Amino acid sequence: MPVPSKRSRTLRRVYIKTPGNKNKILYKLRKHSNATCSNCGGLLHGVKTGSSSIIRNISKSSKNPKRMFAGILCSNCTKLEIIKRTRK
Amino acid sequence: MIGRVVVKLSGKESGRTAVIVDNVNDNFVVIDGNLKRRKCNLSHLEFTDLVLDIKKGSSTKEVHDAMKKASLKITIPREKKAKEVKEKTNGKRKK
Numbered sequence: 001m002p003v004p005s006k007r008s009r010t011l012r013r014v015y016i017k018t019p020g021n022k023n024k025i026l027y028k029l030r031k032h033s034n035a036t037c038s039n040c041g042g043l044l045h046g047v048k049t050g051s052s053s054i055i056r057n058i059s060k061s062s063k064n065p066k067r068m069f070a071g072i073l074c075s076n077c078t079k080l081e082i083i084k085r086t087r088k
Numbered sequence: 089m090i091g092r093v094v095v096k097l098s099g100k101e102s103g104r105t106a107v108i109v110d111n112v113n114d115n116f117v118v119i120d121g122n123l124k125r126r127k128c129n130l131s132h133l134e135f136t137d138l139v140l141d142i143k144k145g146s147s148t149k150e151v152h153d154a155m156k157k158a159s160l161k162i163t164i165p166r167e168k169k170a171k172e173v174k175e176k177t178n179g180k181r182k183k
Binding site: 065066067068075078079082083086087 | 095097098100102103134
């Protein structure tokens, strides 16, 4: 039986065949999905994604664009949102 | 056109209010207010019903005063205060 940390599904499994014709399992980190706009669902540009240990070491200014609703809405949806608020 | 209160839509200053101060050409105007005075494309602006009475090419001080009269919030300070420079004592007390 594998060690307890490898029994959970936090690590993804890659099945390979060795040159000695044995089956083995490699445990690798999962990929993080890209950030998406909460309104239209499109991909957000300029938003860093990855494991927390990577993001922790990036500077604050380079994580997100410096804008209203940065990291939540895309640039087109922010335009529509601001227009909606000003025309009230 | 001059004196019209606008809201900026694009760029890092999106969502901030400003006032049109000058015309450049058919597509560009000069804006000032809750941002640094800059040239701006008309398609990047959203117009409001408010019009302030200011002259063409008026300074930021005059624009801020006109905005205060119309009870618009001013988020940017007009002038930055100079930092007070402390005298170096190298850990010793002043006599």
